Amino acid sequence: VRGWGEASALPADTNFGVLQAIHGWGFPLPPVELCRSVEEMLAVYRAIEMKRASLGYDIDGVVYKVNRLDLQERLGFVSRTPRWATAHKFSAEKATTVLNGIDIQVGRTGALTPVAKLAPVTVGGVVVQNATLHNEDEIRRKDVRIGDTVIVQRAGDVIPQILGPVPDQRPPDAVEFVFPTLCPVCGSHAVRETHPKTGKVDAVRRCTGGLICAAQAVERLRHFVSRHAFDIEGLGEKNIQAFFDEGRIRAPADIFTMAARDGADLPKLSEKEGWGPQSAANLFAAIEARRTISLERFVFALGIRHVGETTAKLLAKTFGSLDALRAAMAEPDAADLRAGDELLLERASADDKRTLHNAIILAKLNEIDGIGDVVAQSIVDFFDEPHNREVVDALQRELTVEAYKPDQVSSLLAGATVVFTGKLERFTRDEAKAQAERLGAKVAGSVSKATTYLVAGPGAGSKLKKAEDLGLKVMTEDEWLEMISSA
């Protein structure tokens, strides 16, 4: 509670003195004043409240403390609350102003957030022009309309909020805000999900055009090239952002046309700052090496909401090939139509047909063990969005997506138990473990008589000693690699 941690001997016998000493050692301090009366304390409170807007960080009040440490000691605590300190909060600042409009911002994950555009108003010393409205339900619940005079609050550490309208100041032409169902950035459909267990509809509406939506593009591209997706070496977060900003890569397929376009509309990559002929050639080679990819990695890379590696693999296993997956998402199998569906489809309008199709596809996905409602719905939404289909089309023109191959478990290490210890230099622990398991071994965390191999890197300690005592087979990382390379 004192805030200076543990000390063997304090540099002063007052709170103020200790803080001054700490300050003298070079640590920055928040504003601290020594007061000798309640009047002085209140004067400081008001002075800080005035300065609050210019502090560079948000505060919600001040804390008064008894200065003498021996008196603090005597006063002590009530449970965890000190009797020698008390907080005095600033009141939340409020003001009224006119709501001129509502903008929709699209976040990095595709969430559509309504932002109130206000006639500028000073709240607590700060001019406020924007305030959050959270989501569409909130707008409806508060019955905030465009043109309304609204109450704005800035409470210490939070973004300005709209508390509600002033009803008797509502102009006759105030209009209710219609929340968009299309993403304002990319025009894709924006949907609200239903929670699988509670059946409640998510308060947040999200853009389904992740792959083409500029608001989400960098995030998605990052995912696309990440380790469990396309795993392109040399195309890290920084490069993705830089390539996106200069227009070198805007959509996933651009990665694979980058070498062919090099020097055409932008300067050659090798001439870009921080790059040279060798590093550019290395990157193009790394990209080239991923032109053929497994179906499950491809599906995972698409970044379909809720579709992680496990679901991607399930889809790959169920449908076998990308073409088969896409065909199944485009139109339901005739065999999956229930009695009456055909007649319905015949009479339906194009929109109704699509809805009915999607319902049948959804049910089909739902039958896959391990795929629930929400996941199935995201997959249907993803492939229902024309923009996403175009992205997949473009990728298919550049790539070979391999048909699903069941895991081939090698038997080289069948029945063996492997323990890794020390620092591995060629791969991470996770990679080493996965590799050993693929070859049929069990990976254990500790050495015992059941251990077959101990792979010891630099810095191996007690495990190495125990293995030697037990007379077990101990290998270096290189020896281990050599052994498994024959698999």
Ligand SMILES: [Zn+2]
């Ligand atoms: Zn969008």
